[in-house]
Amino acid sequence: MAATRQKPDRTRLIGGPGLLLVWLYGVMVVGAVSRSAYQIATEFDRAPLAYSLSALAGVVYGFITYTLVRGGEAARRAALVCCAAELVGVLTVGTWTLVDPSAFPDATVWSDYGMGYLFIPVLLPLTAVYWLRTARPRRPAA
């Protein structure tokens, strides 16, 4: 288990700007998960695609939050990959909702590049990738 490794050696990812990132990701987790859970439970047939995408977004946000809190090099790499996936997701779904609005009878978290969420969904991954790259360990991993 990872917990048996010495903790102090892990790259701390929630210091400084990372704290703000964790908090915002936490907000997005709550927002996306609760929203999609409610919509899937009550009116899934109305916009299955939109609600499934919101749920997927919630899962991705949850995983990124976990990796940030956990810290360490492996978590940093995993978070980088997820943030890239998140960015691709926001851009794809954002463009999709603009090109083909009829596929989305209701909004997703990523509709119109996350406009309903103050564009946080598109700004977060950019900031996170930048932060995760600067948090790279100074000495090469043993």
Added chain:
Amino acid sequence: MSAFGASGPLPGDEAARTPARMLAGANAAGRFRRNKVAAMLDVLTVVTGVAALLLGAWCGWAAYRDQPTKDWHFIGMAVVTLLALVQLIVGIVQLARGEKPEQGTTIFVAYLLGAFACVPAAGFLSLGERSRWGSVTVAASGVVLAVLEVRLYDIWGG
């Protein structure tokens, strides 16, 4: 009901939702006869939103001056949290009295809980981060809470 016509052919469950919408419409029509508690909820929403923005500006100022959150900031957070708590209680009292939020009870309660937890969560995080970034996080929570209050206002149908 013209809003439904604009959205094209309706699936079956959409038609089933109509009575709820009509109820909401009736609720909105009777807005002028709203009781004092309802007015209190609207006032609380505005006051909490403004207080949250002030907290955000205050902590943003602290961050700008490269300071962590201090005792006075935590007192400010406590005040905003208290407002959100009162709002939560008044909201639940309203529901218990049989009032219906325009966009649904579940969403209303979820937003009330989110609004209540928003600032304290950031406050606890900033306890462990004794740098300007703790202040930035609390400032962000103030902005998020203000947004939640705007949404709450819409959900309630004010």
